[in-house]
Amino acid sequence: MAEETAIVTATSDSSLLLGRAGCPVWLNPERFLIPDFNADACVADLRRYVPLATLQNELSNYLATLKTKLVEVINEDYADYVGLSGRLANVEGSVVRMRKPLLELRDKLHAVQEAVRSELNSLNQGLRKRKEVATQRALLELILEVSHVAAKVDKLLEELAASDKSTSTAPAAPTPALGAASGVASAADSNGSGSGPSDVELLAQCRLLERVAAEVSRLAFLANKGKDLAFVRSLEPRITAHRAALRGRLSTALALALTPAPAADGSPASPSSCPRSITAALHALHAAADLGEAATAEAVVRSVVVAPLVERQVGEHKARGHSSVPVGGAGSGAASGNALSALLGSILAAIRAQLGPLLDASLAPGSALRSIDLLSNAVLDEVQGALAAAMPGVFSPGVPPAFHANYLTTLAWLRQLEGMCATRGSVERLRSSAAYASLMRRWNTSVYFSMLYQEIAGELEDALSADKLEPAAASAGSGVGLFASMASPQLAATVALLRCLRRAVSPDIVLPPLTDRFLRLALQLAQRYATWVSAATTARREAVAAVAAGAVAGAGTATVGGPVTPPPVQGAGSGAAGSPGSGGGAGPSGSAAWAPILPADELFAVVSDTLVVRVRLRGVL
Template identity: 30%
Template sequence: MATDLFGDPIEDSHLNPSKFSDPEFDPESYISDLRTFVPFDTLRSELRSHLGALKHELVDLINRDYVDFVSLSTKLVDVDAAVVRMRAPLLEIKEKILNFRGSVDFSLAALQSRRKQRSQADETREVLELLLDTFHAVSKVEKMINELPSVPAELPNGTTGSTEKDRLRNSIPFQHSENGTNLRETQSVLLERIAIEMNQLKLYTTHAQNMPFIENMVKRIQNASLLLDTSLGQCFADSLEHRDANAIYNCLRAYAAIDETSSAEEIFRSTVVAPFIQKIIPHGSSGAVGESSGDELVQYYERIKRNIEDDCKVCLEISFTENSGLHVFSFLAKSILKEVLSAIQKGKPGAFSPGRPVEFLKNYKSSLNFLDYLEGYCPSRSAVAKLREETVYIDFMKQWNTGVYFSLRFQEIAGALDSALMTTTLLRSQNSSNQEYSRSSALKQSISLMDCLRSCWRDDVLVLSCSDKFLRLFLQLLSRYSNWLLAGLNARKTGNASGNEWAISAAPYDLLYIIHDINWLVDEVCGDYLGHVLELLKSCSPAVLDLVEQGILQGGNSLKVLQPLVINSIVETLVDKSVEDFRQLKGIAATYRITNKPLPVRHSPYVSAVLRPLKAFLEAEQAATYLTKELRKELVHGAAFEITRRYYELASDIVSAARKMESSLQKMRLGAQRRGGASSDVTDHNVSETDKICMQLLLDIQEYGRNLASLGVDAADIPTYRSLWQCVAPPDKQNTISF
């Protein structure tokens, strides 16, 4: 069999003739499937080839059975007569089927007509029943209203007719005797039933809109609704006044049934809440008439809480009764908080002003406590969430402009630090009246910074809703202090004061105070201060607390990086004072060149003065007080390395210049004889001036090494000291440093 490029056998044809005899064979789908992978021309040629093969096979069959094929035509005799015989019964069956179909269609049409008539009758009956139910409901409501023990004599706005007015005027007045409670409860129960019927009546009228019968009853329905509202309002107000829990419960259920919760909330506000709020925070159309000149709300809130506990608790507890269906009422927000907000706006408008931050914060926190008190009546979290979503609650919170308050606090706190940092000198904390930090801080500037940092999180300053802003202020204060120190150190290095006079005039001892204060600030910020902040924000999520902790630690540690810079500044100052005595090195070279001085036997006097500024600094009281062992070691080593480097640069220059001069004068001095030296057994006939200079410098650096050792520094560990030793020591001593 032939194979393709991949070794697979090549089929001679893509057709499958066996499928042609399948009863479900579909030529179009079969051709479509083949055309997806067989070209049209190839498919056409294969079909033609298959057709030719079939024709050829047919011819073969005819030739093979030719006798039977020829005799087939002789067997097809009287075919037309057979067809006629078969057609007659078929036509008879067709006629019967058509007759039966006509009768079925007639029966179906009759059934559909009767079904339509029945449907129309059902609709008409439903409408009639609805109209009858509406009429009965109106009549029932009116009858039940007539049975009320007491109703108002006249409705507002004169909406009732004269008949109703006369009937109401002749009604039995409400009795407040010993049986008053029973009458009030009876009336509330009846009103609840009327409310249920009225709710049903509203449902009927909604389904029967635009019907003449209903339109004729609209006035009766309106009068009944108005009578119900008035009677229910009077009963609810009277129940609140007498604190009748059962009557209040029934009235609230009635209000809930007719979906008039706002009316109940308004009656509760005007009947119960408004009177005692008016007494506590007097206000009126003429303006505020407060009891005191101040605008602090703490005392008012306490009195309001007591009155709520005494006068409102019954109604609030009823409205939050589980599975009572009375959760639709919002007496906390729309009755109590609404009246409180209105009274404060009219009677104490200055309480919302952030222009007086202290009073504003007290009022704000007391208001939050009051809101927490109101939320305490909510039986579930969903009830608390619903209370916070109320428009009155949101409006109450909008009255407190915490953004302006923070801006004022920002100016106050940041301004205090700026004022402290604008001084031209570093001020010791002993002159400060604040003794809280003077035992730990050395400078008033650092005390001011710590005061400002603590102010950000003090109870009388912090607003938790602005805690992110106060955290940013904290970081800004640390950055301001760090930039102040950094600018001063840069000015000290360049010598350009430009507003940093304190750094130019600061002595090394003053810089010690800065080092001490940096360590103190880092310990305070990353210690108790951090714990205090995290305690204040404990209600936040762990992720937020982690970010806050990282921010405060990073801010505190940002001060730590300034400590090496301050130490370097101290070292530079001490080094500058120490190297002033190195000017005498040039005198050594001049002395041995001009005079015939004998070989040196002792070190030069300047050596003892080189480390004197460093020793004096370390022996001072400030260093003993504020320098730790680690800082002392770091400072001594830094100064020793820098002084030694300067020493090496000057000494190597002197030795190099001496050797160059010696090389240029060597020819002139070959014939001269050198005179004897100071020692009888040491002759300097072969000792040059350069050798004498190196011998003198060797004696000097030996003494310098002993002085370094007295400070705890091994001179051999200093690379530039080893270079200096090798520069001046004779060849046999260059690899051995000894003092």
Template identity: 25%
Template sequence: MTLPKGPDSLCFDKDEFMKDDFDVDKFVADCRKRVQLEEMREDLEQYYRLLKTAMVELINKDYADFVNLSTNLVGMDKALNQLSVPLGQLREEVLSLRSSVNEVIEAIDTQLSKQDDIQKKKLCVLRLIQVVRSVEKIEKILHQNTKDTTSLETSSPLLAGQILERIATEFNQLQFHAVQSKGMPLLDKVRPRIAGITAMLQQSLEGLLIQGLQTSNIDIVRHCLRTYATIDKTRDAEALVGQVLVKPYMDEVIVEQFVKSNPNGLKMMYTKLLEFVPHHCRLLREVTGGAVSSDKADIVPGYDFLVNSVWPEIIRGVEERIPSLFNPGNPDAFYERYTVSMDFVRKFERQCGSQASVKRLRAHPCYQSFHNKWNLPVYFQLRFKEIAGSLENAISDGLEAAPAGSSYHLQVTEVLWSCVCRCWADQVYLPPLAHRFWKLTLQLISRYSTFLTEEVPTRASAYMDNALQPLHQLVTDSKNVVKDSIIQEWLRVTLSDCTHRYFETISDVLSSVRKMEESLKRLKQARKTTTTSTAGVNAGPSDDSKIRLQLALDVEYLGEQIQKMGLQQSDITMFSSLLELVQEARDLASAEQTGS
């Protein structure tokens, strides 16, 4: 519908009224942006009059049609009734035609289904025909060679290899079509002939491959391996090489008696095993691309004789013929055997032709089996008892002084360092046990720390009796043999010398303790911590206090033993100074305990 055009002076567009989303409020708001409401009202009234005039003109133009509208509709019902009959007939005819078309479509679908079934049966027949043709073709090749007195047994190896390769190509097609024709009755009749061809082909391939390896005929070996690959029997070829070529060598080299009778027997055996690959697998590696000199054009892919032939026979031979190799009862011997064996594994990996071959080797079940045979947890337990037991023995001796020339003051500290070093030393540490030895290291340090923070000492250390035992023995053995005065002089001189050295040792220990305390105090002040001192009343005696108290008890015990030997403490040079030294240490320890 087209509205009449208004004058150009109107403040609005007439087409706005015909829009579906016309909104009065929006229309008024837009107009007010341009004119006042009074002017907008005048424009609307002007356009209203224009619309009214246009409507009157439209009615006048078609007035006759409006008047005659009712007259023209007279008899319309009768006309419509006359059309209903032919329309009904037409509907019936259309429905009948539709039914006929559906029947034709169903018939066509049935025929197409039958045709599809026929096509499938035709394909099955063609496959069966191809199976029969392949069987006849292979038998013809065999018969022709037999007739010409050039059978596979009597013909030249190279010719036999070429014939087998032709047969294998056809045999591969035969196998494909036979699988596709599975379940067909005719196939069951041909199966005996297929089985005969299969047996002949495998037997001939095995014999020819062995002959090629024995005579180092690279062409025959290449033909045989290519034939094995054609019939998808590469693993059979690798297994054959393992049994015929590898196993006899391993039976000869892997001998337990030889390993046990020679100091380096295991290493010598592994060396001979490593020599097998360069000496006996050169031809196979050259054909399959495992050698550097391999010609890319003549490579037969899909084989890995080192991984699937050599390695399994080596591991099987070692596990079956040298079971004692994995015995962890003697940790030193176990360490030697394990490291030599792992070195052999690394060298064998270097003989693999590629990184992919190394990955296949490490994923091989025999590789995992060989590593799992080594009972590393038991080996570690033996080392654990050995190392931890050494520290426990030192702890049981108490705060015994370290021997002269040691970097430490206490024997237990020196033993701790020795134990920690032993965890990571050659002949002990094994990389797969790194986490266990690290844990043991932490346990050793923790045990040492616990030992130094144990309960307050109440008696002299055990080393005092051990140190004085020779003097008591001297008195016992010399009695009634040497004059008492001489024995007393011996004791005085000996004890004076020992006391002098003991004084120096204790002075060093107390000096180290004092320096450690001062360092800790400075560290605490630097960190500005608010925690109380470990020597406080609630925290209990510190490690330093326990050391001072233990030294005081040891010196007092020494004084008692001097008197038991018949001497006076004043007879021993430096003893009074030693006693004063430890007494000061005891007083300092007591002051720490009382919090003063």
């Protein structure tokens, strides 16, 4: 209660001191005491309540009030104000006494500050020197490591040369140009002469090659890390020579490991024999992966194993009497597809038998051989190239059934290749490879569709362009396949439409990349039939209207000369007006020729067939 009284008293004193009692409600003098008082904001706020003139008058009155209050306050305590100077007589001496220790303290603080700053600069300089020393030490260690690895590579290459001399299989002068072809030739020569290394020696040599390749790869990494050092730049020719020498030896060793070993009696190895040493080949492939020579390894595998295998399988396939250019006929498509399926199946089986472990190792998840793509660059590329060279008729769209069967067979074979991939990334790499794209470009599906389009659409156009309405044959509308359960059509044109629609949606004709085109073809066929019926309807209506107009015009004549004889009505089997056999001039053709003279029973046949077509389109398409 006492605190509330004190607050009220203080507020009243403040109001009295500031002259609040004489101010209007909208003017609060205490607002002027706020530390961050802004005159512009205050004026902008108050002018919303009163005009500027009123605000100016009130502020002027308030200023006068404040001056009056100031004078009153000074007069109330004037005695104390006058005696203030007398009571401050000894203040100057106290200030002098306090000044000296404060100045001494300031000097000490300045000295301490300078000492700290000097120590900080010394520490920063020491850290910079330490960092420079650490950098120089790291560079020195890098130089020493590069030198050590280079010497180690030299020593390992000397061991390789010594092993080559001991087995008498070293190439005359390994050069960067030594590739798959020279490696294969060297391997064949060594096997044929019988002086090549044994399996144990070959395995040891491939292991040593893998070790050397790892060291060369490490040396290349270190050289790239210190490429700005003069010492490292001076080693670049040496590193290049090491890589060239190792590349040549690697090609030769991999070719030796993949070449079938000769028989025990010294006779040449069978072409279908398994590689000499899969383990040695795996070590050589790891060496190629470490060295970054994936293309070299793929070329060796392709030339030593895949190319002879594919050539032998294609030769045997052609020797069995399978022609590269299929002939037309009812069973030409199935026969061609079966023959190609057998060929591709035998090729894949032989590849799995000879290269199965190598393919599995390169396609395994997280394998060290993931940089080597044998499936695309060695197998698929060789197969599609050999097929295009030896059997170009496989890709020819000249015989659509054979083209359709061969295309689906190839897709199925590609799915088998994708089934060998262990990861989704391997499948995507196979599909995005240049060999996969090259194989798919060989299938000219546009020409295939164009030929079938002309054949199917031409058949329907011929049926709808006839100058007379032909009835359906007795067995034409029996329906087969998807249309077997529907009602039978009565007109030959409707039978032709349904036959063309069956072909446009038949799995024996449609290819996966052409699904949209064949669907559009089916819709165009239906639209053409609808246009044909619509034209017949229009011609019929115009003929009926002309007859009715003639009857009205001759009504008067009929009363005098007798009844008017209507024109003769010809059936569907009789010659139409304007037909070549009528002897007249050029007349209407197509539906315009037979629609005006169509009897009622045949008109009902047209209506019935349109209903049949509608039901079948709804049930199938």
